[in-house]
Amino acid sequence: MGEAERGESAPRTFVSYWCGKGHEVRPSFALEPGVEIPEQWECTRCGLPAGQDKDNPPAPPRAEVYKTHLAYVKERRSDSEGEEILAERLGELRRRRGTE
Structure with missing residues (x-):
């Protein structure tokens, strides 16, 4: 099924997130009104929380x-x-x- 059958895809932006281990994750988000880009994203390599500030990634969650x-x-x-x-x-x- 090609783009002609599905219609045109929405314009997208890629956002970089970094976890505490230095991994970079780059999910894409639609550039449409009302679409909020989250402050944190889960690292797909290690599962830690990742933030948009490379020098100050979010702290890992405390394990109970x-x-x-x-x-x-x-x-x-x-x-x-x-x-x-x-x-x-x-x-x-x-x-x-x-x-x-």
């Missing part, structure tokens, strides 16, 4: 440290609440077993 389920529970509950809940559950188990 993996947390266990227990770590999340400890964020929501104090030690005394945890001990209270544990004692309650152990009591229920003992009653079910008939060992209380």
Whole structure:
């Protein structure tokens, strides 16, 4: 399918973006009213954020440290609440077993 079947393509501009590793990405954007050129673009080589300022690229995103389920529970509950809940559950188990 050629250009004759699709119609003429919109005029385009190429914008350079650089990531923290020095990679350059050059996506193209249509030159039409209402088309905004983003300040940042994802580097296609390494996945880091890339900006239009070659000397000052955006900082890489901070990776969240993996947390266990227990770590999340400890964020929501104090030690005394945890001990209270544990004692309650152990009591229920003992009653079910008939060992209380």
